[in-house]
Amino acid sequence: MTTETPNQIPPAAISDDHAFAVWAAEQAGERLLQVRAEGLEGRALKDAGDAAAQSLLAALLAEHRPDDAVLSEEAADDKSRLDAPRVWIIDPLDGTREFSEPPRDDWAVHVALWESGELTAGAVAQPALGETFNTGRPAVVPPRSSVRPRIAVSRSRPPAFVEALAAELDAELVPMGSAGVKVMSVVRDVADAYVHAGGQYEWDNAAPVAVARAAGLFCSRVDGSELVYNKDDVSLPDLIVCRPELAESIIAFVREHGTD
Known part of the structure; x- marks a missing residue:
């Protein structure tokens, strides 16, 4: 090495x-x-x-x-x-x-x-x-270039609730790799939202969330509550990162239908 x-x-x-x-x-x-x-x-x-x-x-x-x-x-x-x-x-x-x-x-x-x-x-x-x-030089998120919303998902195991969310929003799913890449895809206008409830840890999303927030994107837990870091239990199982105009619809869907 x-x-x-x-x-x-x-x-x-x-x-x-x-x-x-x-x-x-x-x-x-x-x-x-x-x-x-x-x-x-x-x-x-x-x-x-x-x-x-x-x-x-x-x-x-x-x-x-x-x-x-x-x-x-x-x-x-x-x-x-x-x-x-x-x-x-x-x-x-x-x-x-x-x-x-x-x-x-x-x-x-x-x-x-x-x-x-x-x-x-x-x-x-x-x-x-x-x-x-x-965060030092926050990205400027470009205007949305797609007609339909795009949701970043795992390329190997997209969760069923996200497929239902996509149907509700008339969105398309965009498969890709790591959690950080999915969040940055929203920053880059490759996707418009990343919605995850399959289990993560603080290190999976702390830096991506910091960068996304600096760029003006909406970030929260899937129920709309605050993301909290440096806890004793480092599990942080779910999150939403999206363009602000999509946040209310995504949270409302999760509150009504859950993530099972």
Whole structure:
């Protein structure tokens, strides 16, 4: 496995958390592209990617944000974070399956900062796409380019309730990979909504939600309640990210029909 050292931290990222999130996510993305080019396949590629991105992000955070706590999918949960004022919530490789299927580009790196109850900075890098969406320079969501609403769904297991929701809204389903990619698809006008109730964890959506909110999109639990991070139980099983004009219809459907 490659062990190249990360690029020198840009001066802006030393003190600016938005810039640091971007830089850290992009450094992990570059490392993942290097791992992907080494000729590994299947489970070996998945494991190598997870390990390489986790190692790099952990090292960057330890060096440049040593006083902050970290919650990561790929590391043991240090419960001292519950008393910390600042917690980085990271998913070093979101969409491991898609990462292991070159040349797919629907996988991502998530880096988010939680401060005293709020997500305050975040970046979602899509390295194979060459894009990093972030809170420092929020994306401008383009006007909707489709006549019918589009709902991002899992390419392998779209939930039945979302198919019923699509029928109710006369929407089309757009299959794609990782959770972060689905949220960014709304930012990019590839989809108009992402509605999920199949189980996630805080690291799956913290950075995507931070970025989506900064871009002016609506984000909540499927019942319309607030998304809460840095909890003892890191399960965050459902969410809605959508264009604001679709939120009321989606929440009303879920409240009436549920997600079973």
